[in-house]
Amino acid sequence: MGKIELHNITYVYGKGAPYEIKALDDVTLSFEEGKIIGLIGHTGSGKSTLVQMLNGLLKPDSGKVLLDGKDIWEEPKKIRDVRFKVGLVMQYPEYQLFDETVESDIAFGPKNMGMNEEDIVKAVREAAQFAGLKEKHLKKSPFDLSGGQKRRAALAGVIAMGPSVLVLDEPAAGLDPGARRRILTRIKDYQRQSGTTVIIVSHSMEDMAMYCDTVVVMNHGRVTMTGTPAEVFSRADELLSQGLDVPAITKVARALREKGVDIGLDIYTVNFAAHRLLGEEV
Amino acid sequence: MSAIIKAEHLSFAYPGDGDTPAVPVLHDVSFEIEEGSFVAVLGHNGCGKSTLAKLLCMILEPDEGILYINGKDMTSEDITDEDIYDARRRVGMVFQNPDNQLVATIVEEDVAFGCENLGIPSEKIRKRVDEALDTVGMRKYARHATHRLSGGQKQRIAIAGVLAMRRKCIIFDESTAMLDPGGRKEVMDTICRLNREEGITVIHITHYMNEATLADRVIVMNDGRIIMDGTPGQVFSCADKLWEAGLDVPQTTELLWRMKEAGYNVRLDIFDPEECASEIAKAIAEKR
Numbered sequence: 335m336g337k338i339e340l341h342n343i344t345y346v347y348g349k350g351a352p353y354e355i356k357a358l359d360d361v362t363l364s365f366e367e368g369k370i371i372g373l374i375g376h377t378g379s380g381k382s383t384l385v386q387m388l389n390g391l392l393k394p395d396s397g398k399v400l401l402d403g404k405d406i407w408e409e410p411k412k413i414r415d416v417r418f419k420v421g422l423v424m425q426y427p428e429y430q431l432f433d434e435t436v437e438s439d440i441a442f443g444p445k446n447m448g449m450n451e452e453d454i455v456k457a458v459r460e461a462a463q464f465a466g467l468k469e470k471h472l473k474k475s476p477f478d479l480s481g482g483q484k485r486r487a488a489l490a491g492v493i494a495m496g497p498s499v500l501v502l503d504e505p506a507a508g509l510d511p512g513a514r515r516r517i518l519t520r521i522k523d524y525q526r527q528s529g530t531t532v533i534i535v536s537h538s539m540e541d542m543a544m545y546c547d548t549v550v551v552m553n554h555g556r557v558t559m560t561g562t563p564a565e566v567f568s569r570a571d572e573l574l575s576q577g578l579d580v581p582a583i584t585k586v587a588r589a590l591r592e593k594g595v596d597i598g599l600d601i602y603t604v605n606f607a608a609h610r611l612l613g614e615e616v
Numbered sequence: 617m618s619a620i621i622k623a624e625h626l627s628f629a630y631p632g633d634g635d636t637p638a639v640p641v642l643h644d645v646s647f648e649i650e651e652g653s654f655v656a657v658l659g660h661n662g663c664g665k666s667t668l669a670k671l672l673c674m675i676l677e678p679d680e681g682i683l684y685i686n687g688k689d690m691t692s693e694d695i696t697d698e699d700i701y702d703a704r705r706r707v708g709m710v711f712q713n714p715d716n717q718l719v720a721t722i723v724e725e726d727v728a729f730g731c732e733n734l735g736i737p738s739e740k741i742r743k744r745v746d747e748a749l750d751t752v753g754m755r756k757y758a759r760h761a762t763h764r765l766s767g768g769q770k771q772r773i774a775i776a777g778v779l780a781m782r783r784k785c786i787i788f789d790e791s792t793a794m795l796d797p798g799g800r801k802e803v804m805d806t807i808c809r810l811n812r813e814e815g816i817t818v819i820h821i822t823h824y825m826n827e828a829t830l831a832d833r834v835i836v837m838n839d840g841r842i843i844m845d846g847t848p849g850q851v852f853s854c855a856d857k858l859w860e861a862g863l864d865v866p867q868t869t870e871l872l873w874r875m876k877e878a879g880y881n882v883r884l885d886i887f888d889p890e891e892c893a894s895e896i897a898k899a900i901a902e903k904r
Contacts, residue, residue: 377766377796426794481661508712508793510660510823512862537796540867579797582826582867582889589893595900604867608874611896
């Protein structure tokens with residue numbers, strides 16, 4: 335059983351209107367517990383719609399969403415509980431910071447969950463630590479933080495609710511390479527320590543290759559591929575035909591094979607390529 | 617060729633306020649930008665790239681140093697408002713967030729906005745707007761609503777607005793950062809075409825190393841100073857220095873670097889995956 339399972343999900347925007355768009359078309363998918371799963375697909379492929387299914391922000395037109403084996407829409411009045419269990423960090427979450435201090439901003443979610451004072455303080459401290467924020471940042475206004483720090487404060491606000499599934503839409507967008515690596519490493523460490531199931535939506539093939547256990551590819555509202563990064567990226571032709579790019583290093587490996595140097599097609603990081611070429615330790 | 621922008625020993629600090637001390641951002645920055653060139657500026661967040669861009673557009677004034685725009689000293693005592701307007705008419709800017717820089721609800725009205733403020737007669741504006749939309753490949757969207765466009769299309773409209781004002785030099789401040797790969801390609805194709813076909817001087821601030829490889833020249837900044845300045849080949853060959861500055865190098869360069877470290881005879885200034893593979897295959901054959 336997967337942590338979250340989607341069974342034959344279909345969703346249409348603007349049903350009956352001239353602009354009717356089928357965003358999800360009979361999607362069946364299982365997200366394994368305790369893994370980092372990457373969701374890729376070009377703009378309009380249905381990724382964001384799918385993500386909003388996971389915590390009940392959207393209700394499927396047909397099909398079922400199971401969280402821990404239970405249909406989340408069985409009791410629509412309890413959908414709020416699902417949203418506490420499945421934490422969603424939207425794109426550019428720093429635009430949603432609003433409170434006077436970083437501390438109270440992070441505490442907003444736990445407070446709404448009805449946690450007691452003591453637990454809130456504890457949850458805020460732990461979440462801030464996970465997100466890499468220091469004690470001195472907590473008393474500051476979130477608007478006095480740098481871009482990368484704001485992003486991490488927003489992330490802490492969701493982590494503080496202690497979700498068992500964490501969904502992140504483009505968590506590293508707009509950050510410089512160093513900050514990208516730092517936030518993705520934080521997320522990976524958090525996942526390892528807490529055992530949370532993490533789902534990352536991203537356009538960056540390089541990031542997906544580096545940080546995910548499983549990669550799911552979407553196109554035209556359907557799931558077209560699922561597998562480990564090595565499995566998915568070795569099917570570069572299919573990815574390219576779906577309007578996606580593959581890491582530059584994957585292209586190098588393909589070109590090398592044509593030139594008689596075969597290091598395999600399942601190459602997706604520079605470390606891997608160097609290892610196969612030079613026999614170095616990965 | 618002449619320099620459209622020349623900076624000599626520019627320094628800048630954001631002024632302090634009460635208890636908060638001033639924040640120094642740029643230290644002794646000097647460079648020249650040749651007319652018609654395509655320069656990429658790299659550096660991690662907070663290294664001073666955007667501040668530099670604002671100095672070049674004269675949104676901010678340097679604390680020290682001299683800035684020449686088209687040969688005229690913009691920091692001299694007897695500079696008039698008219699001179700500043702004139703310089704601003706040469707250098708335009710496109711920002712990061714596509715949703716923050718469109719002002720009108722209809723595409724062609726947005727493109728015309730800058731020209732209207734300059735008091736240009738309306739028949740001339742009509743012509744300029746049409747030309748600008750042609751250049752960015754958005755003519756058929758002229759009467760579309762701006763809010764329905766994709767991110768890449770919105771950025772191209774913002775570029776058209778700057779073009780309609782006939783700017784000779786455009787600074788792109790991370791204009792591709794918020795776009796998806798498709799949108800990013802649209803904007804990069806447009807930027808390259810403006811530079812090569814229209815002769816517009818381009819200063820492109822970015823975090824994407826593969827975009828920087830398209831430029832004639834790459835300037836790397838770290839902690840308010842220029843630490844590297846050269847062709848993409850020269851700059852990316854020094855992978856260790858870039859890593860130290862918190863930046864990345866293209867994957868091709870990284871792999872070639874590792875090959876070289878292992879004793880293979882390879883060039884480092886290659887960005888195309890095909891060429892990179894050829895270089896590696898050649899070096900492996902040589903070694904055997």
